[in-house]
Amino acid sequence: xxxxxxxxxxxxxxxxxxxxxxxxxxxxxxxxxxxxxxxxxxxxxxxxxxxxxxxxxxxxxxxxxxxxxxxxxxxxxxxxxxxxxxxxxxxxxxxxxxxxxxxxxxxxxxxxxxxxxxx
Amino acid sequence: xxxxxxxxxxxxxxxxxxxxxxxxxxxxxxxxxxxxxxxxxxxxxxxxxxxxxxxxxxxxxxxxxxxxxxxxxxxxxxxxxxxxxxxxxxxxxxxxxxxxxxxxxxxxxxxx
Numbered sequence: 001x002x003x004x005x006x007x008x009x010x011x012x013x014x015x016x017x018x019x020x021x022x023x024x025x026x027x028x029x030x031x032x033x034x035x036x037x038x039x040x041x042x043x044x045x046x047x048x049x050x051x052x053x054x055x056x057x058x059x060x061x062x063x064x065x066x067x068x069x070x071x072x073x074x075x076x077x078x079x080x081x082x083x084x085x086x087x088x089x090x091x092x093x094x095x096x097x098x099x100x101x102x103x104x105x106x107x108x109x110x111x112x113x114x115x116x117x118x119x
Numbered sequence: 120x121x122x123x124x125x126x127x128x129x130x131x132x133x134x135x136x137x138x139x140x141x142x143x144x145x146x147x148x149x150x151x152x153x154x155x156x157x158x159x160x161x162x163x164x165x166x167x168x169x170x171x172x173x174x175x176x177x178x179x180x181x182x183x184x185x186x187x188x189x190x191x192x193x194x195x196x197x198x199x200x201x202x203x204x205x206x207x208x209x210x211x212x213x214x215x216x217x218x219x220x221x222x223x224x225x226x227x228x229x230x231x
Contacts, residue, residue, distance in 0.1 A: 035220075037168075044209075044211065044222055044223075044224055044225045045160070045162075045168060045211055045213070045222045045225075046222070047213075047219060047220040047221065047222070050218075050220075061218045061219075063219050064219065097167055097168065101215075104154060104156050104158070104173045104174045104177075104215070105170060105173045105179065106158060106160070106168075106170050106173070106213075106215075107170050107179065109167045109168055109169065109170075110167065111167055112167050
C-alpha cells in the first residue's frame with residue numbers, strides 16, 4: 001500500500017525547535033518531490049515548503065512565513081522526508097501534512113501530525 | 120503572490136443535484152512548460168486532503184467520474200454532476216505554477 005506517515009508533532013514552547021518526519025512506504029521516495037502543508041485549527045490549507053528529488057537537484061522552496069526558520073530535507077535511503085522547525089511561534093500551531101508530488105499530482109498524503117506551540 | 124479566489128464559500132446542495140465551484144487566480148496559471156498546475160482537493164471532516172483533479176481537468180485515480188474540472192488561464196471550475204452524501208466537505212483549488220503555491224479559501228459543500 002502506498003502510504004506516508006508523519007510523526008514528531010507535539011506540544012512545544014515558543015522559540016524551541018521540533019523535527020517532523022514523513023516516512024514513505026509502498027513507493028520509491030526518491031522518485032518524488034515532497035511537500036509540506038499545514039492547517040491551523042479551523043482554517044484553510046497553507047503551503048509550507050517543497051524539496052525536489054535528486055534528479056532535479058534536491059533544492060528547496062519555502063513560504064515566506066517560514067523561510068529562515070524551517071528546513072526541509074530528505075533521506076531517500078531511509079524513505080524519509082523531514083521538516084526541521086526552529087524558532088517556533090504560536091502561529092505555527094497547526095496540523096502538518098506531507099505529500100508526494102510528481103507530474104502535477106499531489107499524492108499520497110499523510111494523515112497529519114499536530115504541532116502546538118504554547119507556553 | 121498569486122491570489123486564488125473561490126466562489127461560493129458555502130454550497131448547500133440537495134443529493135442528486137449538481138454543484139459547481141469557481142476558482143479565479145490573480146494571474147495566469149500557465150507555466151513556462153506549457154502546463155497549467157491547477158488542482159482541486161477535497162477535505163472531508165476530520166480527514167487529510169485528497170487530490171481530486173490535477174492540471175485543470177485530469178481526474179486522479181479512484182475519483183468518481185461525477186467530478187470534473189475545466190477552465191483555462193485564470194478561471195477554473197469544479198463540477199459535481201450529482202452530489203452524494205459522501206461529497207460533504209471542503210473543496211480547495213490550489214495553484215502550483217509559481218512559488219509560493221497558494222490555495223483558495225475553500226468551499227464548504229453540505230447537504231440540504
